[in-house]
Amino acid sequence: MLRILLFSLLIMGTFLSACSGESTSSNSVMSSDENGEPDDKQVLNISEESEIPTMDPSMATDVVAFQWLASTMDGLYRFGKNGEIESGIAKSHEVSRDGKIWTFNLREDAKWTNGDPVTAHDFVYSWRRAVNPEVGSEYGPYMFSGVVENAEAVSKGEKPVEELGVKAIDDTTFEVQLEKPIPYFKELTTFTTFLPLNQKFVEKHGEDFALTADALLANGPFTFTEWEAGEGWVLEKNEDYWDEKNVKLEKINVNVVKEVSTSVNLYESGDLDRTGLTAEFVDKYGSSPEFSTIRxxxxxxxxxxxxxxxxxxxxxxxxxxxxxxxxxxxxxxxxxxxxxxxxxxxxxxxxxxxxxxxxxxxxxxxxxxxxxxxxxxxxxxxxxxxxxxxxxxxxxxxxxxxxxxxxxxxxxxxxxxxxxxxxxxxxxxxxxxxxxxxxxxxxxxxxxxxxxxxxxxxxxxxxxxxxxxxxxxxxxxxxxxxxxxxxxxxxxxxxxxxxxxxxxxxxxxxxxxxxxxxxxSAKLQKPYVKGTYRNPMGSGYIYKYSYIEAK
The missing domain is CATH 3.10.105.10 (Dipeptide-binding Protein; Domain 3)
Structure with missing residues (x-):
């Protein structure tokens, strides 16, 4: 069950005063010491100000969904340490001389949490779905049009989805035909709308897909095990993840806490490991070693x-x-x-x-x-x-x-x-x-x-x-x-x-x-939380390498 937060008691908490702090860069590690010994209890407790509207990659438009899709899903590539792009489902890729054909070589050991392999067909299905006018994705036409061949015509209903410039050469070879050379296309593939989808699973759940924990399928570092509307959600390490050896956290507890004052009280009581701060709390905590700001x-x-x-x-x-x-x-x-x-x-x-x-x-x-x-x-x-x-x-x-x-x-x-x-x-x-x-x-x-x-x-x-x-x-x-x-x-x-x-x-x-x-962003974070990176596009944190250091 989700951790029970005793809001009525914690609101009574008091705060120490403070006056100033130092800024860190947007790509910096939240805590620079990555050489400590992990704690036996690899559980991170954090909060979000808002509920997740949907975890459907084709339909998500908000930073809360982007955060948790990035935590549970791998696309062709993903953001990793220090904001650098690292391998996801793609092991490598080749680009044609004219810059228009990208061929991605997919890993054979990537799995969905239902046991199915992640294949090139999952990317073909997802990308077609994102531009299918019957689906109604906002980001699909926006991200694909003018980038992937025929995306705009498909999104307008002028061509069938089968004419989108994507092809599964075989299970582990995914080919993309671009409208024109896109020098930042590799970076684009890290974005939510470009994630793969398991067609059989999506169609099985229909309109309920991605709205509850039972209607979610992961292929990334973590997987949803609980999701209570308006309350929060729980993620656990995905033991079937292709890179699970580098994932140290066993669980992430996320509670929806709309008021910063409540979140600060929960942080002070030890129920949260990180909290954002508003102006009145910056003045109180600015000189704390647990305080930092970024732009x-x-x-x-x-x-x-x-x-x-x-x-x-x-x-x-x-x-x-x-x-x-x-x-x-x-x-x-x-x-x-x-x-x-x-x-x-x-x-x-x-x-x-x-x-x-x-x-x-x-x-x-x-x-x-x-x-x-x-x-x-x-x-x-x-x-x-x-x-x-x-x-x-x-x-x-x-x-x-x-x-x-x-x-x-x-x-x-x-x-x-x-x-x-x-x-x-x-x-x-x-x-x-x-x-x-x-x-x-x-x-x-x-x-x-x-x-x-x-x-x-x-x-x-x-x-x-x-x-x-x-x-x-x-x-x-x-x-x-x-x-x-x-x-x-x-x-x-x-x-x-x-x-x-x-x-x-x-x-x-x-x-x-x-x-x-x-x-x-001003925040407090417990010193034992290590290896957490900022997403360089500003949409949250990278938890794949996070861990709790032994106290």
């Missing part, structure tokens, strides 16, 4: 649904971009290593191929905090709309820090005369659904990179893009992204500069989103 390559911004009459107005959107004090958000509300941002590309993510200057440094802050300018735009917007009083809904998650953030945004936005903001705090899964259906007006939204290339942030906003969900459509923007990924694909300087221009158009001219901050 993640992910952003929080306010999405604005242009199907709404008010938000279809460019001046209204520009007012919203400039009225929020982003310094206060990052340094006061969060105080966890987050930094204000004025674009859609995070800092320290990609650099100019010649000057090596950071993308964010080159384009700078495209929408600085400026209340006077914001109010000027708002006055023009009301005149153009013929409105004096405006009411907008702001959608956010119902967990502690998100609720505080949404309340702060409401206060800031209502500085615009005549504007009333109605806050809608909903469970994470419900917010994802409303975003997918565009059932929102304003929304707090986070985006993490899917691969190490500027395109992962820039192609979000193309017309009718699977992750656009704002109603934005710009032929000029579409052309810039198209050129960057086609005729400029082998011209890195020109490609980079096309992305710079596209960001200025997106943020400064068209005001599609209101960028707020680049995410940071």
């Amino acid at each position: 993640k390559p992910s952003l929080l911004y306010i999405k604005m649904n242009q199907e709404n009459e008010v938000l279809s107005n460019e001046n209204a959107r520009k007012a919203i971009q400039r009225i929020i004090n982003k310094e206060n958000v990052a340094n006061v509300i969060l105080n966890n290593g987050a930094t204000p941002i004025g674009g859609t590309m995070p800092a320290e993510f990609v650099s100019h191929p010649e000057s090596n200057k950071d993308f964010r440094e080159i384009n700078g802050n495209l929408v600085p905090y400026d209340t006077e300018k914001a109010k000027e735009h708002w006055k023009k917007a009301k005149e153009e709309l013929g409105m004096e009083e405006v009411e907008l809904n702001l959608l956010g998650d119902d967990i502690g820090v998100s609720k505080k953030m949404t309340a702060y945004f409401k206060d800031q936005l209502e500085q615009l005369e005549g504007l009333t903001i109605n806050v809608q705090s909903v469970p994470f899964k419900e917010r994802l659904r409303r975003n997918s259906e565009m059932e929102y007006e304003l929304q707090n939204y986070v985006w993490l990179p899917d691969y190490l290339d500027a395109n992962t942030f820039m192609n979000l906003w193309v017309t009718d893009g699977a992750n656009n969900k704002t109603g934005y459509a710009s032929e000029e923007y579409d052309q810039l992204i198209k050129r960057a990924n086609n005729e400029l694909a082998q011209k890195p300087v020109e490609r980079f500069e096309a992305f710079l221009k596209a960001e200025k158009l997106l943020i400064k001219e068209d005001a599609v989103i209101a960028p707020i901050y680049q995410k940071g």
Whole structure:
């Protein structure tokens, strides 16, 4: 059974005060000593703020699912120590001279937890399923279109799934035909949507697939043994994993804990081995040797649904971009290593191929905090709309820090005369659904990179893009992204500069989103937890090499 957490008693816990701490890089090991002796009790106890909506690789769109799919599944390749790509189901691969045909040689000792071998046919089935319009995957068309041959036509129902550019030469040889050379294709194969699926198992469970522990099949380091909706889940070491000798943890207990204060109390009592921290706790624990912060390559911004009459107005959107004090958000509300941002590309993510200057440094802050300018735009917007009083809904998650953030945004936005903001705090899964259906007006939204290339942030906003969900459509923007990924694909300087221009158009001219901050993370972790690495794409931790050191 899941560990029973005595919340009512632990809430009474008290805290020691502290004042400062040192940052670590996003790819650093959580604890640098990997030479200690493992403890006999290899059990890690952690928490998540949100439930997993689904563990279906074709349907998952959120970081919680990405985290636990990465812990239970191997794709062709996976992220390992220090964020380096390592072998998964693929032992090796070859690429044709023109860069369009990738042939993956699969290992023969990889198994599913039902005993079936993992074969090339599992990749063919999964990748076809991801772009099958009848399945309705969001990420499938987004990740495969323009990459794997015929993916876009298949996802639009213009060609049958059998014409997707994938082929099982035999059980251990998987061939992929690309639309064009993709220099980061190996990195793409580490992403959730590219994971294999066992067709027999998926079809047996039908609509219930990947929604309970009994309806899950693993081929990675761990496997789900319990999953209680709203409460948490338990993972245990997969004894049939091809690399099980390098997996030291026997069990990972995960409890859903929405409030940071509760999580901190559980950490203090010894019921959790790691907890995230919000601003008030950073001040208390900052000097603790168990404290650390990182800056993640992910952003929080306010999405604005242009199907709404008010938000279809460019001046209204520009007012919203400039009225929020982003310094206060990052340094006061969060105080966890987050930094204000004025674009859609995070800092320290990609650099100019010649000057090596950071993308964010080159384009700078495209929408600085400026209340006077914001109010000027708002006055023009009301005149153009013929409105004096405006009411907008702001959608956010119902967990502690998100609720505080949404309340702060409401206060800031209502500085615009005549504007009333109605806050809608909903469970994470419900917010994802409303975003997918565009059932929102304003929304707090986070985006993490899917691969190490500027395109992962820039192609979000193309017309009718699977992750656009704002109603934005710009032929000029579409052309810039198209050129960057086609005729400029082998011209890195020109490609980079096309992305710079596209960001200025997106943020400064068209005001599609209101960028707020680049995410940071402050946490406490017990010193006996060793060998845990950050996923370099910002979607959580790598537990394959984690262990509990003997105390």
